[in-house]
Amino acid sequence: xxxxxxxxxxxxxxxxxxxxxxxxxxxxxxxxxxxxxxxxxxxxxxxxxxxxxxxxxxxxxxxxxxxxxxxxxxxxxxxxxxxxxxxxxxxxxxxxxxxxxxxxxxxxxxxxxxxxxxxxxxxxxxxxxxxxxxxxxxxxxxxxxxxxxxxxxxxxxxxxxxxxxxxxxxxxxxxxxxxxxxxxxxxxxxxxxxxxxxxxxxxxxxxxxxxxxxxxxxxxxxxxxxxxxxxxxxxxxxxxxxxxxxxxxxxxxxxxxxxxxxxxxxxxxxxxxxxxxxxxxxxxxxxxxxxxxxxxxxxxxxxxxxxxxxxxxx
Amino acid sequence: xxxxxxxxxxxxxxxxxxxxxxxxxxxxxxxxxxxxxxxxxxxxxxxxxxxxxxxxxxxxxxxxxxxxxxxxxxxxxxxxxxxxxxxxxxxxxxxxxxxxxxxxxxxxxxxxxxxxxxxxxxxxxxxxxxxxxxxxxxxxxxxxxxxxxxxxxxxxxxxxxxxxxxxxxxxxxxxxxxxxxxxxxxxxxxxxxxxxxxxxxxxxxxxxxxxxxxxxxxxxxxxxxxxxxxxxxxxxxxxxxxxxxxxxxxxxxxxxxxxxxxxxxxxxxxxxxxxxxxxxxxxxxxxxxxxxxxxxxxxxxxxxxxxxxxxxxxxxxxxxxxxxxxxxxxx
Numbered sequence: 001x002x003x004x005x006x007x008x009x010x011x012x013x014x015x016x017x018x019x020x021x022x023x024x025x026x027x028x029x030x031x032x033x034x035x036x037x038x039x040x041x042x043x044x045x046x047x048x049x050x051x052x053x054x055x056x057x058x059x060x061x062x063x064x065x066x067x068x069x070x071x072x073x074x075x076x077x078x079x080x081x082x083x084x085x086x087x088x089x090x091x092x093x094x095x096x097x098x099x100x101x102x103x104x105x106x107x108x109x110x111x112x113x114x115x116x117x118x119x120x121x122x123x124x125x126x127x128x129x130x131x132x133x134x135x136x137x138x139x140x141x142x143x144x145x146x147x148x149x150x151x152x153x154x155x156x157x158x159x160x161x162x163x164x165x166x167x168x169x170x171x172x173x174x175x176x177x178x179x180x181x182x183x184x185x186x187x188x189x190x191x192x193x194x195x196x197x198x199x200x201x202x203x204x205x206x207x208x209x210x211x212x213x214x215x216x217x218x219x220x221x222x223x224x225x226x227x228x229x230x231x232x233x234x235x236x237x238x239x240x241x242x243x244x245x246x247x248x249x250x251x252x253x254x255x256x257x258x259x260x261x262x263x264x265x266x267x268x269x270x271x272x273x274x275x276x277x278x279x280x281x282x283x284x285x286x287x288x289x290x291x292x293x294x295x296x297x298x299x300x301x302x303x304x305x306x307x308x309x310x311x312x313x314x
Numbered sequence: 315x316x317x318x319x320x321x322x323x324x325x326x327x328x329x330x331x332x333x334x335x336x337x338x339x340x341x342x343x344x345x346x347x348x349x350x351x352x353x354x355x356x357x358x359x360x361x362x363x364x365x366x367x368x369x370x371x372x373x374x375x376x377x378x379x380x381x382x383x384x385x386x387x388x389x390x391x392x393x394x395x396x397x398x399x400x401x402x403x404x405x406x407x408x409x410x411x412x413x414x415x416x417x418x419x420x421x422x423x424x425x426x427x428x429x430x431x432x433x434x435x436x437x438x439x440x441x442x443x444x445x446x447x448x449x450x451x452x453x454x455x456x457x458x459x460x461x462x463x464x465x466x467x468x469x470x471x472x473x474x475x476x477x478x479x480x481x482x483x484x485x486x487x488x489x490x491x492x493x494x495x496x497x498x499x500x501x502x503x504x505x506x507x508x509x510x511x512x513x514x515x516x517x518x519x520x521x522x523x524x525x526x527x528x529x530x531x532x533x534x535x536x537x538x539x540x541x542x543x544x545x546x547x548x549x550x551x552x553x554x555x556x557x558x559x560x561x562x563x564x565x566x567x568x569x570x571x572x573x574x575x576x577x578x579x580x581x582x583x584x585x586x587x588x589x590x591x592x593x594x595x596x597x598x599x600x601x602x603x604x605x606x607x608x609x610x611x612x613x614x615x616x617x618x619x620x621x622x623x624x625x626x627x628x629x630x631x632x633x634x635x636x637x638x639x640x641x642x643x644x645x
Contacts, residue, residue, distance in 0.1 A: 125331060211417035215477070218375040218490070219431050220404030233421045309421060309464040 004305045004312060008298050016294065020072065023286045024065050027279050034081050034277050055081060068283070077284035082276055087284035090269060095288065097167045098258065098265035102250045104181050105189030109246070112193035114239075117200025118232065124205055132197060139194030144253050148187030148260040155183060165262035184261045188253050192246045199242045203235035210234075237308045244300035248293050316389070318487060318520050319351040319374070324383035324393065326369045343369040345544040346383070348622070351488070354518040358535030358552065360528050360567065365541040367524045371492045374522065375409055388487065405435045408481035412493035414473035418465040424451070424476055425461040431483040450479040454509060471502035475509065482513065491523045495530070507534055528567055532556040537629070540564045543603045549622075550629015560631035562608050602632070610635060 035043070035051040043051075052058045056067075071078065077087035120132035156164035162183050168176035207213065208231055216226045255267030266285060273281035305312045326344040344366040351357045359367050372378040373385065373393075380393040387403060395403070408431070411417040418427055428450050429443040438446065448458035454475040465473055474494060481489050491510065495503040511534050514521060525531045531538055531552075538555040540548040540563065548561040559565045569586075573579040602608070605615040614634055623636035 211411040211413055212419040214372075214377065215409060215411055215417045215480075216419070216430075217377060218407075218409040219434070219480070220399070220401060221430070221434050225434070230419050230422075234419065307421065309423075310466050 001302075001305060001312070005298075005302055008301050012294055012298065016291070019290050019294075020069060020287060021065065023283055023290065024068060025061070027282045027286075028061060028064070030277060030279070032277060034279060037277055038081065072287065077287065078280035080273075080281050081278050087280050090281065091266065091284055091288050094264060094266045094269045096169060097263050098251070098254050098267065099292070100170065100177070100181060101184050101188060101254050101258065101263065101265065102247065104185035105192065105250055105254075106243070106247060108185055108189035109192035109196050110243070112189070113196025114200055116193070116197040118204055118227070120197070120201045121204030121208065121235075122227070129201075132201065136194040136197045136201075139190050139197075142190060144187050144190060145256050145260050147190050148184060148257050151183045151187055152261065167261075167263040167265070180263075184257050184263060187260070188250060188257045191253075192243075192250055195242060195246060196239060199239050200235060203238045204231060207231045207235045233307055237304070240300055240303050240307065244297060247296045251289065251293065317350040318353045318388060319349070319522070320384070320386040321347060321349040321370070321374070322384045322386075323348055324370070324373065324385055325381040326366070326373050326378055327381040328378075342381075342544055344373070347541075347544075347546045349539055349546065349549065351520050351522055352536070353487070354514065354520055355536040356514065356521040356523055356534055358531030358538040359522060359524045359541060360526060360531050360538065361541030362526060362567075364543070366544040367526075367541055368492055369544075370541075371409070371490045371522065371524055374488075375407060375490055376404075401435060405431075405484045406487045407490065408484065408486040408488070409490040409492065410474070410477045410481050410494045413497045414470050414477055415497070417477055418473055420465050422464075423461065424463050424465070424468075427465070427476060428461075428479045428483060431480060435484055446483070447479075450483055451476075453482060453513065454479045469502075470498050471506060474498060474502075474506055478506075478509065478513075482517070482519075485517065486519060488520045488522065491521055493524055493526070496525065496527075503530065510534065528556065528564075529571060540567065545603050545632065546622075547604065547633070548625075548629065548631040550625055550627070550631075554625070554627045554629060558627060560625045560629075560636060561633045562610050562635070563604050564631075566607075602634070 033048075034055065034057070035048050038051055039047055049058075056064060059067075068078065075088060077091070079086055080090065116132045116135065120129040123129055152164045155161045162179050164183075166180060168180045170177040208227075213226055213231055216230050217223070221230075254265065255270065257263075258265040258267040266289070270282070270285045272278075273285060301311075324344060324347045325342060328341045328343055329338040330341065331338060347366070347370060349357065349359075349370070359370065361367050369378065373380050374387075376392065376395070376399045379396065383393060384391050385393040387407065390403060392399065392403065399407075422430075425444060425447045429438075429447040432438045432443050432446060444461070447461055451458045451461065456472060456475050456479070460468075465476065468476065474497075478494075494510070495506050498506060507530065510521065510523075513519065521534075523531060523535060528538070528540075532555075535552040537550065538548075538552045539546050540555065540561065542563045548555060548559065548564045550560075555564060556568070559568060569582065573582065601617050602611070602615045602620050605611045608615065612634060618634075620632045620634045620637075622630035622632045625631050625636065
């Protein structure tokens with residue numbers, strides 16, 4: 001197992017380098033000159049030169065990249081073009097809301113998806129299976145922001161069980177955090193729950209037809225033990241793969257759901273940065289998100305090795 | 315001495331699940347089957363696919379309910395145990411299935427697979443289980459050092475040995491072998507059959523050996539039963555059934571094995587072409603299930619279902635050709 005982790009970590013390094021280069025070059029190639037935005041349309045040539053010098057835009061591209069990378073490795077992602085906020089501080093301030101929203105919805109989709117999928121698989125073509133399949137279709141078809149508005153309307157505005165907007169940091173009040181995160185996480189987790197339920201159902205139906213399930217039953221193992229010890233572990237292998245894709249989807253969806261619930265997460269920061277062409281900010285946000293996604297993939301690979309002996313390096 | 319397993323008049327029925335508003339339709343996979351297996355002996359059960367062999371196995375293992383009839387194991391009626399077998403019975407009937415690639419759980423180590431029955435049915439401690447698992451591996455000719463490996467690291471034959479080790483773990487009195495070698499290549503088949511035979515000699519286990527290869531079954535069985543579309547058409551001592559089949563279907567099964575001599579094989583193929591038989595095995599609506607394919611079918615066969623007639627050299631066959639009255643009228 002240690003070897004698997006080491007292998008994956010090593011493989012991440014070149015990937016990280018490539019991604020950082022792409023991030024840097026793509027944002028550097030954005031049309032328009034950031035100096036235009038800073039100076040307005042009545043600036044002189046000298047003023048332009050001064051701003052370019054201050055932002056380092058007069059340097060050659062590759063040099064800028066190397067300098068940026070050097071600082072990034074040390075945890076310094078530069079300073080915003082427009083206010084002297086350090087990118088790292090801005091991201092660090094906004095990321096907890098986004099990450100906790102994503103994690104909460106992952107948790108919700110695992111719980112909902114697994115139980116619905118297993119319940120459906122145990123009795124194929126029964127009413128519970130039909131209900132779960134129908135629910136999964138609806139769940140995947142409903143856009144998360146719309147579901148979010150619906151949830152907010154019912155549970156926040158009418159029933160007043162949860163706040164309609166805002167985010168309470170966990171450190172400030174764990175209970176407040178939970179109640180502020182519940183509705184957005186439900187809204188965000190809906191389609192992933194549906195995707196996981198479908199995957200669990202089909203994987204489980206397949207596994208339950210395997211001879212080792214028949215063999216285990218014939219050996220006198222209880223149905224519960226066969227379902228949870230033998231079948232579920234094998235059925236989870238494809239589910240883990242789907243989940244790892246879904247985390248990326250969730251992270252993207254979080255940016256929209258944040259907007260619906262007026263949560264100051266990374267989403268609003270990113271939108272503002274793109275609008276202003278705040279290049280260091282965009283680069284910083286993208287890099288951090290990419291690293292989160294890569295960390296998720298690493299966890300997936302490790303989890304995969306844990307549940308599937310065939311995925312372990314010999 | 316009474317037999318270890320006595321199956322009398324057992325019917326296994328599956329129900330189709332139609333859409334809304336339609337009644338479920340029954341399908342009789344096994345009809346009024348009667349079989350017996352003596353302690354420490356092997357009963358070979360042969361027949362083409364869909365003949366109900368595996369349904370008998372599943373019924374015996376308690377995996378599908380028995381529609382009617384009695385199924386005794388060691389004096390207890392299994393057919394009456396609708397809520398699953400009690401552990402004492404469960405422990406004593408084990409199974410080995412056809413496909414060793416799907417019958418072993420790929421997420422478990424060999425040690426876990428082999429010792430799981432002990433873990434579930436006995437109070438054995440972890441260390442003892444480990445030791446017993448090692449013994450079981452040597453018993454089936456595998457290296458006990460491989461306990462920590464996973465099934466995907468083994469070949470088909472080795473995997474089947476692991477499955478057998480697991481089935482032997484509780485020292486059962488009966489092992490249901492559902493096509494244990496059909497997924498293996500021929501050289502491995504013999505090794506596994508020999509292994510099964512040797513363990514039977516030592517441990518006195520009875521086997522229900524299900525296969526479609528009559529020659530292979532003959533090799534290791536004491537008695538052979540032949541099934542056709544849910545019916546047991548012939549049963550008797552292995553040598554008698556193999557060398558002197560009494561039922562036309564058993565003869566047809568034996569004739570299906572190609573001959574080594576090309577000249578004789580060609581001759582036989584020509585003979586076979588002259589007989590017109592439907593390709594799809596479908597039971598005749600009335601009378602003997604085999605009557606629509608049988609070259610000897612008489613009018614009576616299409617009306618009446620033949621009972622099991624005693625065969626002179628031992629066993630029974632469900633065919634009117636054995637009826638004394640028929641013999642008289644034909645001569």
